Amino acid sequence: MLFGKKKTKKSKKDKKSKKDKKKKRDKDTLLTDEEQANPSDGLQQPDYSKPRPKGITRFCKIRYYQKFFNVSTKDVIKRVFLAMMPFNTTPIFPNNKPDLYGPMWIYICLSISIVVCGHFSNVMDFEFIENHPPKAEYEAEMRKITKGWGMTSFYFFIVPLILHGICYFFGSGTPGYQRTLAIYGYSFAIFIPATVILIPPMEYLRYATLGVAGFISLLFISKELMDAGKRYLAQKWVTALAIMCALLHIFFCVMLKFYYFD
Numbered sequence: 001m002l003f004g005k006k007k008t009k010k011s012k013k014d015k016k017s018k019k020d021k022k023k024k025r026d027k028d029t030l031l032t033d034e035e036q037a038n039p040s041d042g043l044q045q046p047d048y049s050k051p052r053p054k055g056i057t058r059f060c061k062i063r064y065y066q067k068f069f070n071v072s073t074k075d076v077i078k079r080v081f082l083a084m085m086p087f088n089t090t091p092i093f094p095n096n097k098p099d100l101y102g103p104m105w106i107y108i109c110l111s112i113s114i115v116v117c118g119h120f121s122n123v124m125d126f127e128f129i130e131n132h133p134p135k136a137e138y139e140a141e142m143r144k145i146t147k148g149w150g151m152t153s154f155y156f157f158i159v160p161l162i163l164h165g166i167c168y169f170f171g172s173g174t175p176g177y178q179r180t181l182a183i184y185g186y187s188f189a190i191f192i193p194a195t196v197i198l199i200p201p202m203e204y205l206r207y208a209t210l211g212v213a214g215f216i217s218l219l220f221i222s223k224e225l226m227d228a229g230k231r232y233l234a235q236k237w238v239t240a241l242a243i244m245c246a247l248l249h250i251f252f253c254v255m256l257k258f259y260y261f262d
Contacts, residue, residue: 124201161177173232
């Protein structure tokens with residue numbers, strides 16, 4: 001009887017150890033070779049070492065754009081602040097690796113900020129400045145929403161494409177559409193806080209804010225793009241490029257003032 005009890009205890013321990021080994025083996029098989037955790041921080045890191053797709057259909061594949069979104073929030077915030085300080089000599093894209101995460105975030109936020117802040121500005125103008133009947137109510141212009149998205153989309157996507165096309169067709173090379181798009185996208189970061197300052201119905205404040213924001217944005221573009229333009233374009237095309245960027249920025253500020261904050 002004593003020997004029988006000892007055998008039973010031993011068999012229970014063996015069963016328990018076998019179950020633990022099986023659980024551990026099953027857990028190890030859940031991770032594939034591409035999804036192994038990083039031992040330094042315990043987080044799964046995506047594999048960007050594979051080459052991006054090539055050919056005309058590469059633009060339709062997600063893997064082509066993965067490298068442009070391989071950036072941390074800390075890096076994006078740092079680049080936003082660098083774009084607002086154009087006199088700083090620190091390069092905004094170290095190792096020549098532009099990202100699209102920051103420009104897309106700025107594009108969405110600026111589109112919403114223009115419409116929302118413009119609406120509040122018009123309400124304040126209606127209530128405190130304009131002469132209207134006592135019982136009159138302010139009517140929102142919904143068409144400004146689509147026009148706001150259209151205006152920001154043109155400046156974020158079409159203008160960089162035009163600049164890229166000028167370098168491609170009239171120069172010896174191009175800095176790349178993604179880089180041009182990233183630079184132009186970060187240059188508009190200053191307009192997000194500017195739209196908030198434009199809400200109070202004070203005309204001198206609005207003109208001063210748009211002037212400073214436009215100057216800082218244009219200075220950042222010239223610092224980041226003009227060097228590349230000098231490498232690929234003749235001097236006359238660099239001058240034409242600078243004039244075109246300046247005129248487009250002036251037109252953007254004028255549209256912002258007289259269509260949304262007037």
